[in-house]
Amino acid sequence: MKLSNRAYQVQESPIRKLMPYALEAKKRGIKIYHLNIGQPDIETPTVMIDAYKNYDEKVLGYGPSQGLEQYREGLAYYYNKLGIDVDADDIMVTVAGSEAILFSLIATCNQGDEIIIPEPFYTNYNGFATMAGVKIVPLTTYAENGFELPAADKIEALVTSKTKAILLCNPGNPTGAVYSKQELRQVVQVAKKHDLFVISDEVYREFVYDGLEHTSILSREGIEDRAIVVDSVSKRYSACGARVGCIVSKNKALMAAILKFAQARLCPATIDQIAANACLQLGDDYFEHVIKEYDKRRNIVFHELKEHPEIVCAKPGGAFYIFPKLPVKDAEKFIIWMLQEYNIDNETVMAAPACGFYATPGKGNNEIRIAYVLNEEALKKAMKILLTGLDIYREIESKQ
Amino acid sequence: MKLSNRAYQVQESPIRKLMPYALEAKKRGIKIYHLNIGQPDIETPTVMIDAYKNYDEKVLGYGPSQGLEQYREGLAYYYNKLGIDVDADDIMVTVAGSEAILFSLIATCNQGDEIIIPEPFYTNYNGFATMAGVKIVPLTTYAENGFELPAADKIEALVTSKTKAILLCNPGNPTGAVYSKQELRQVVQVAKKHDLFVISDEVYREFVYDGLEHTSILSREGIEDRAIVVDSVSKRYSACGARVGCIVSKNKALMAAILKFAQARLCPATIDQIAANACLQLGDDYFEHVIKEYDKRRNIVFHELKEHPEIVCAKPGGAFYIFPKLPVKDAEKFIIWMLQEYNIDNETVMAAPACGFYATPGKGNNEIRIAYVLNEEALKKAMKILLTGLDIYREIESKQ
Numbered sequence: 001m002k003l004s005n006r007a008y009q010v011q012e013s014p015i016r017k018l019m020p021y022a023l024e025a026k027k028r029g030i031k032i033y034h035l036n037i038g039q040p041d042i043e044t045p046t047v048m049i050d051a052y053k054n055y056d057e058k059v060l061g062y063g064p065s066q067g068l069e070q071y072r073e074g075l076a077y078y079y080n081k082l083g084i085d086v087d088a089d090d091i092m093v094t095v096a097g098s099e100a101i102l103f104s105l106i107a108t109c110n111q112g113d114e115i116i117i118p119e120p121f122y123t124n125y126n127g128f129a130t131m132a133g134v135k136i137v138p139l140t141t142y143a144e145n146g147f148e149l150p151a152a153d154k155i156e157a158l159v160t161s162k163t164k165a166i167l168l169c170n171p172g173n174p175t176g177a178v179y180s181k182q183e184l185r186q187v188v189q190v191a192k193k194h195d196l197f198v199i200s201d202e203v204y205r206e207f208v209y210d211g212l213e214h215t216s217i218l219s220r221e222g223i224e225d226r227a228i229v230v231d232s233v234s235k236r237y238s239a240c241g242a243r244v245g246c247i248v249s250k251n252k253a254l255m256a257a258i259l260k261f262a263q264a265r266l267c268p269a270t271i272d273q274i275a276a277n278a279c280l281q282l283g284d285d286y287f288e289h290v291i292k293e294y295d296k297r298r299n300i301v302f303h304e305l306k307e308h309p310e311i312v313c314a315k316p317g318g319a320f321y322i323f324p325k326l327p328v329k330d331a332e333k334f335i336i337w338m339l340q341e342y343n344i345d346n347e348t349v350m351a352a353p354a355c356g357f358y359a360t361p362g363k364g365n366n367e368i369r370i371a372y373v374l375n376e377e378a379l380k381k382a383m384k385i386l387l388t389g390l391d392i393y394r395e396i397e398s399k400q
Numbered sequence: 401m402k403l404s405n406r407a408y409q410v411q412e413s414p415i416r417k418l419m420p421y422a423l424e425a426k427k428r429g430i431k432i433y434h435l436n437i438g439q440p441d442i443e444t445p446t447v448m449i450d451a452y453k454n455y456d457e458k459v460l461g462y463g464p465s466q467g468l469e470q471y472r473e474g475l476a477y478y479y480n481k482l483g484i485d486v487d488a489d490d491i492m493v494t495v496a497g498s499e500a501i502l503f504s505l506i507a508t509c510n511q512g513d514e515i516i517i518p519e520p521f522y523t524n525y526n527g528f529a530t531m532a533g534v535k536i537v538p539l540t541t542y543a544e545n546g547f548e549l550p551a552a553d554k555i556e557a558l559v560t561s562k563t564k565a566i567l568l569c570n571p572g573n574p575t576g577a578v579y580s581k582q583e584l585r586q587v588v589q590v591a592k593k594h595d596l597f598v599i600s601d602e603v604y605r606e607f608v609y610d611g612l613e614h615t616s617i618l619s620r621e622g623i624e625d626r627a628i629v630v631d632s633v634s635k636r637y638s639a640c641g642a643r644v645g646c647i648v649s650k651n652k653a654l655m656a657a658i659l660k661f662a663q664a665r666l667c668p669a670t671i672d673q674i675a676a677n678a679c680l681q682l683g684d685d686y687f688e689h690v691i692k693e694y695d696k697r698r699n700i701v702f703h704e705l706k707e708h709p710e711i712v713c714a715k716p717g718g719a720f721y722i723f724p725k726l727p728v729k730d731a732e733k734f735i736i737w738m739l740q741e742y743n744i745d746n747e748t749v750m751a752a753p754a755c756g757f758y759a760t761p762g763k764g765n766n767e768i769r770i771a772y773v774l775n776e777e778a779l780k781k782a783m784k785i786l787l788t789g790l791d792i793y794r795e796i797e798s799k800q
Contacts, residue, residue: 001597001625004564007507007657016465016663037462044460052452052671060444060641062437065416095495095643098665106531107407111511127664131506133533164404197401225401241460241670243495257407263416264527265498269669270641271452 010130014123014356018332021339022350030343033382035370036335036352038173038320042238042290042373051278055271063270065262067093067246071277075246078280082205084218090250092258093268097203097232097245101125104165104199104228104247105132107257114162115199118149120323120357120364122173122201137163138359143325143367146314147175152186159190165197165228166190171204171214174323174357174369176298176316178212188223197254198223203232203245204319206287209295212317218248225251235320237279238290244268244276294320297372297379304383308390322370323354327394331355331368334393342389349386410530414523414756415769418732421739422750430743433774433782436735436752438573438720440773442638442690451678455671463670465662467493467646471677475646478680482605484618490650492658493668497603497632497645501525504565504599504628504647505532507657514562515599518549520723520757520764522573522601537563538759543725543767546714547575549583555590565597565628566590571604571614574723574757574769576698576716578612588623597654598623603632603645604719606687609695612717618648625651635720637679638690644668644676694720697772697779704783708790722770723754727794731755731768734793742789749786 015037022032066072072088079086094100101124109115111133117125119138129136137158141147149155155166166187170179179187191198200217208214217227232245249255298315301322305313310327328334332353342348354367370386372379415437422432466472472488479486494500501524509515511533517525519538529536537558541547549555555566566587570579579587591598600617608614617627632645649655698715701722705713710727728734732753742748754767770786772779 001595001651001654003507003654003657004510004513006510007654007660010657010660010664012660013465013663039459039461041459043458049455049457049460052455055449055452057449058443059439059441060449060639061439062640065413095669096665102665107403110404110406111533113404124664124666127661131661131664132531133511195401239460240462241667243667243669251401254401254403254407257403257410260407260410260412261527261531263413264410264524264531265496265502266524267641267643269495269643269672272669272672 006130006133011123011126011356015352018335018339018350021336025339025348029346031347032339033347033349033374033378033385035372035374035382036350038235038371038373039240040235040238040320040373041375042293044238045279045282045286047278047281048237048239048275051275052271055274060270063267063273065267066259067091067268068270068273068277071273074277074280079218079248082216084216086218086248086250090248090255092247092255092262093273094245094247095268096234096243097201097230098124100230100232100245100247101201102128102131103258103261104230105129105134106261107254108197109134109164112162113164114160115165115167116155116158116163117167119359120174120354122169123356125167136359140360140363141175143312143314143323147172147177149179149183149186152189155186155190156194159194163194163196165199167199167201168217169201171208171318173204173319174321174354176319176321176323178208178214178317181215184215184217184220188220191223191226197226197228199228199230201230203230203235206236207291207294207320208318209291209298210317214318228254233276233279239276242272242276244272294372296376298322300376300379301370301372301383304387308387320372322372323367324370325367326390328366328390328397331366334390335368337393338389342392344385344388347381347385349382349389351386406530406533411523411526411756415752418735418739418750421736425739425748429746431747432739433747433749433778433785435770435772435774435782436750438635438771438773439640440635440638440720441775442693444638445679445682445686447678447681448637448639448675451675452671455674460670463667463673465667466659467491467668468670468673468677471673474677474680479648482616484616486618486648486650490648490655492647492655492662493673494645494647495668496634496643497601497630498524500630500632500645500647501601502528502531503658503661504630505529505534506661507654508597509534509564512562513564514560515565515567516555516558516563517567519759520574520754522569523756525567536759540760540763541575543712543714543723547572547577549579549586552586552590555586556594559590559594563594563596565599567599567601568617569601571608571718573604573719574721574754576719576721576723578608578614578717581615584615584617584620588620591623591626597626597628599628599630601630603630603635606636607691607694607720608718609691609698610717614718628654633676633679639676642672642676644672694772696776698722700776700779701770701772701783704787708787720772722772723767724770725767726790728766728790728797731766734790735768737793738789742792744785744788747781747785749782749789751786
């Protein structure tokens with residue numbers, strides 16, 4: 001039986017594809033520090049878990065396709081507090097950020113159309129692009145300058161008659177880059193000049209460090225009808241398993257089209273939305289506490305990496321990832337070796353090999369993504385194992 | 401800003417598009433009996449609600465992309481009890497039946513490929529087909545013979561070089577038709593002869609009446625590698641808001657491809673899966689009770705419709721819908737009139753106009769779908785209002 005072309009083409013998750021090696025290691029009694037996946041260990045807020053416990057309807061029914069009205073109103077208030085001028089009708093609740101990305105792509109792009117994405121980028125954009133039949137055109141950014149966005153002319157050079165949107169992740173997964181107002185200004189300029197949408201994945205909005213300020217694409221003037229924000233509670237409230245996200249846009253025609261796609265799948269899960277809504281009552285102190293914790297971890301990981309003279313690594317300004325360039329030829333082989341061959345006292349480390357985060361072939365072969373989602377002590381141990389393993393592996397690799 | 405072609409083409413849900421008229425009627429103080437949407441009033445099992453209440457993890461984390469292992473094993477046991485020989489690896493948990501349909505289409509069809517679907521069909525297949533760029537080729541069935549499947553040669557006449565699958569809904573939404581082994585044999589024959597997949601939406605599996613037996617496509621011999629079952633807990637356990645479904649297939653290559661699509665969206669909601677899993681402990685007595693209740697309702701609705709000499713109506717063998725042909729020119733106008741102009745003691749009825757359930761233009765103009773998802777008393781009242789309204793509307797229509 002022949003499957004569709006997209007079934008053969010769709011990328012296997014580079015974050016998850018090495019899991020069989022991890023399972024095999026676990027069977028041998030090896031403990032693995034998982035730095036490969038953005039699954040925070042921060043506790044989900046009690047107020048959210050309590051919302052599940054307090055559900056007391058007799059019939060767990062469908063909600064509206066655009067999401068529960070009360071939740072959409074709560075979200076509007078959340079964005080307003082951030083200085084983003086939207087109301088409930090500009091918001092559509094989605095099945096996590098994932099569905100928000102898929103809907104954004106299919107509503108803006110025809111089959112064969114192109115979107116420009118700074119690479120390295122969140123690898124699952126590949127899967128949604130394949131599903132939607134959209135071609136990703138990479139705009140390469142570099143560890144050496146903190147993955148900053150190239151100037152407008154570099155972006156423009158990639159625009160063709162098929163380009164429909166620029167997709168940003170800000171703060172960036174996997175780079176941790178936080179785009180400045182100046183960087184965003186250039187994107188806005190290109191979008192206006194070439195009549196493009198700007199899809200901005202802002203799920204890590206709160207996680208910025210060193211006094212940096214996050215700038216939402218929705219706060220930029222003059223592109224109200226071009227800006228589409230993709231959002232999610234997964235990282236914000238350590239609630240990856242809730243699968244609640246949203247799309248925010250002031251483009252009424254776009255939101256009407258997305259509502260029609262959303263009607264086909266009826267609605268997002270009802271109780272998970274109620275639980276997500278409960279999180280909106282959390283005050284700033286919640287984020288202060290969580291950001292402080294991530295910041296501490298970021299400093300640990302960055303410090304350890306910088307100690308190594310042959311690792312190139314930009315200090316990330318946001319999110320909870322760090323994306324170092326290692327002195328190896330093939331980072332994927334290194335990760336597999338760590339899982340198969342290496343341990344200290346029966347403990348080893350798993351990170352995500354980086355080539356799956358690039359669309360340009362060959363890019364990222366010597367890079368990895370580290371998610372600093374473990375506590376301080378675990379992270380220190382994991383970094384020690386990773387870096388001692390690295391030096392041993394380099395010797396083995398040099399002899400091959 | 402120009403949107404994508406599919407954004408303009410995607411069908412507005414014919415089930416939900418008349419909601420503004422309903423909201424407007426409610427504002428005028430009118431009570432509406434909702435027969436338009438398959439939202440059961442049957443209580444969600446306590447064991448399921450309790451599963452939400454009993455969640456006690458500290459971090460609401462991602463689950464596996466293919467679904468929680470324990471749940472997949474429970475599902476395998478559920479299918480085994482039905483005589484369907486599958487194991488956990490043949491099952492992928494999805495975000496309700498909706499995602500199962502989307503994944504089935506994108507994994508089997510290229511852009512521009514065709515699937516044959518008996519019409520009238522579940523209208524949201526249109527939305528997923530538009531998202532996937534797949535063309536629906538309708539195989540018309542008729543109220544007059546209970547919407548039975550046409551013979552193999554009629555199906556074959558629709559096969560082209562672009563046909564990739566036949567999609568059945570069995571028991572049928574919106575028709576209530578339950579396909580016999582003989583009808584399925586013809587589908588299997590065509591699928592084998594023309595190398596097609598058979599996607600079978602069996603979310604109403606348990607709801608069959610009059611001693612009929614449901615036959616799953618997975619139980620048919622000789623098409624193990626062609627059969628794809630789409631399933632969901634929504635109707636089975638009155639849990640439409642949980643958004644938990646699955647895909648079942650013994651075609652390993654297909655399941656591997658679908659896993660890659662599933663990895664892009666990470667996982668289905670974690671707690672909802674735990675809650676769905678809890679339902680698997682319900683015994684046969686649960687379904688006996690629910691089926692008895694739906695059967696009673698079916699008889700009420702069918703009896704009322706049959707009393708009207710000019711309504712054509714097949715007694716449905718399954719699901720919880722009935723699909724009568726009314727003596728009006730335009731059933732959608734009739735439904736809108738019921739919402740805008742008609743009431744008995746400030747109560748009126750909303751049903752789903754049928755043309756959105758057909759792909760053939762002009763078909764279904766005088767048909768509606770009634771979902772018998774209200775209790776006996778409410779249903780009797782609703783049918784009285786609907787049928788008295790119908791006779792008044794006919795007079796008005798005849799004068800236009």
